Amino acid sequence: MLSYRRTTPPLAALAAAAVLATAGCTTPADRSPTEGAPGPAGSALAAVDTLTVKGRAPKTGYDREKFGRAWADVDANGCGTRDDILKRDLTGVRFKEGRCKVASGVLAHDPYTGGRVDFVRGRSKVDIDHLVALSDAWQKGAQRWDADKRRRFANDPLNLLAVDSTANRRKSDGDAATWLPPNKAYRCTYVAAQVAVKKKYGVWVTRGERDAMKRVLGTCPEQRLP
Numbered sequence: 001m002l003s004y005r006r007t008t009p010p011l012a013a014l015a016a017a018a019v020l021a022t023a024g025c026t027t028p029a030d031r032s033p034t035e036g037a038p039g040p041a042g043s044a045l046a047a048v049d050t051l052t053v054k055g056r057a058p059k060t061g062y063d064r065e066k067f068g069r070a071w072a073d074v075d076a077n078g079c080g081t082r083d084d085i086l087k088r089d090l091t092g093v094r095f096k097e098g099r100c101k102v103a104s105g106v107l108a109h110d111p112y113t114g115g116r117v118d119f120v121r122g123r124s125k126v127d128i129d130h131l132v133a134l135s136d137a138w139q140k141g142a143q144r145w146d147a148d149k150r151r152r153f154a155n156d157p158l159n160l161l162a163v164d165s166t167a168n169r170r171k172s173d174g175d176a177a178t179w180l181p182p183n184k185a186y187r188c189t190y191v192a193a194q195v196a197v198k199k200k201y202g203v204w205v206t207r208g209e210r211d212a213m214k215r216v217l218g219t220c221p222e223q224r225l226p
Helices: 010-021 043-046 081-089 134-138 147-154 164-171 182-203 209-218
Strands: 091-096 103-108 116-122 124-132 160-164
Touching: 043 209, 081 103, 081 124, 081 160, 103 160, 124 164, 134 147, 147 164, 160 164, 182 209
Parallel strands: none
Antiparallel strands: 091 103, 103 116, 124 160
């Protein structure tokens, strides 16, 4: 007659099973963007966690003029900020009346679309975009600033970029949660620049915006702030 003997699992196996049950078998793929490992020190991804997270304030009272006269000469070089950025970002620049007013040039590789855009003064398809839109900043802290800080923000080269006008107008005042450049190769650079601007001026982010920033920068964790 055959006899059967019940075997008792080793204590180590029981302990391991208990740990798995408690952990719920969560894998990295199950985690939300904010639950992953922080980015390397000094990276744009790590810098996201230094931004204040708050809800969006009302747009009440916003006006472009609250940020000073458009394209002021804040660096006292004799040229307006718009022309300074055109000179920086375009190639083959030609001037009108001296060395300030850019008459024509080429945006050889538009960061938002990846295409080429010709610039001709007066009928331009090139815009100077605020990476962090003035309206977005207004709703996330700028309405509390004094006039000088708003003027500096609106004319800071860190926050300005020559881009395709059609793409820029589609962006409007969107943040990273609502708009990203169609040119996917530029998204890490774009979001890193937004983080740098918001960190510099103390502009806060919404929870959805923070998560969107982390999703993009999670694909390029070594991306540095500009």
